[in-house]
Amino acid sequence: MSDGVPVLAPMPRLAVLGAGHTGPVIARVAIAAGYPVTIAAAGDPARIALITRVLAPGAEPRWAADAVTDADIVVLAIPLHRFATFDPDLVAGKLVVDTMNYWTPIDGVQQMFEDPAYGSSEIVQRRLAHSTVVKTFNQFGYHELEEERRPAGSPERRALGVAGDDPAGVKVVAELVERVGYDSVRLDSLRAGRLLEPGGPVFGASLRRAEFELALDTGTG
Template identity: 75%
Template sequence: MTRIAVLGAGHVGPVIARVAVAAGYDVSIAASGDPAKIALITQFLAPGAQPRWAADAVADADLVVLSIPLHRFPTFDPAVVDGKLVVDTMNYWPPVDGVREMFEDPRYGSSEIVAHRLAGSTIVKTLNHIGYHELEDDRRPAGDPRRRALGVAGEDPGAVAAVADVVERIGYDAVRLEGLRAGRLLQPGGPVFGVPLRRAEFEHAVRADAA
């Protein structure tokens, strides 16, 4: 897997694009419109990434990172990512986003709801529980005792493995969680949200919460 499309050019998207470029990936970044409008942002915040129209970026990508503002998700066209492996980095956080009716169903975590709407895609949740300002600074090489762990949750084991490999390559230990339902542990209010944990600490936290 070498080609990554990042959808979203706000706070999160450019940082993900930047660390992916640094890890050797071929990265495109897209916003909701003309790529010329994000060319300067890309040049300064994600040098090496290519600004493109969303449809073009996705068409060529092996993996699509969905980092759009949550309030725009209800109008996001599922056809754009149909058939693609999609990494959901979004969070539903009512104190920040306000109440969003689509995400209020208590039976489901936010990524389960994303998966219901993007039914033609394979959804994996990760990179949502680390601050975008930490994502670059907290990277460490494999074996470093300070290396931070990040959870990777999804229904498809092959997709989870592929995304876990990306997480490892950008500088984190990937802890694979079984099913998107387990992605609730990664959400705001979950035991690992915003907490810098090493692998053993991370695994203990998610086991303790699930018990």
């Protein structure tokens, strides 16, 4: 507080890794919600400068390492089949939002994700052992993510699950989900995040919070 006036904490800074379909949409909705956003793809940021200006105006294209360095939240929005070559050191010590899905019709068979004992984000966390992984933004198409946003309190506001093992990380990401236009439903583990994946009870479904929570309860019954 300064001179009796509360000092507002700055908004967390997002680094979006991936400039294909999902990354620019997440960048757009985050910018609309007031977050500062950088975006990176593989290689020279000059290669995505035009894409960024058109698809995510207000986002700053950077080299991936530069984008991550001062980010509070790193959004991993790369094609899942490229994850096997992703460098874990790039995001060491960072809060990472995993937006990826393992879906063989799209990605083909990826041996890294074939163990049925684990959900895809659990496998991501095992590889990113020095990061905190939280799963969300994976439950419906990238085009819907922008179109389906609604203000808080709207009867049409859709729910999104947020799953992670670290309560503080889940809280930060749930606030992001709420700010961009969705009701967040927190799941207390990445293991529970399997309910959010293709074939799970809420994947691809347009559900309000109560319906979403009921579907999760049914899915675990």
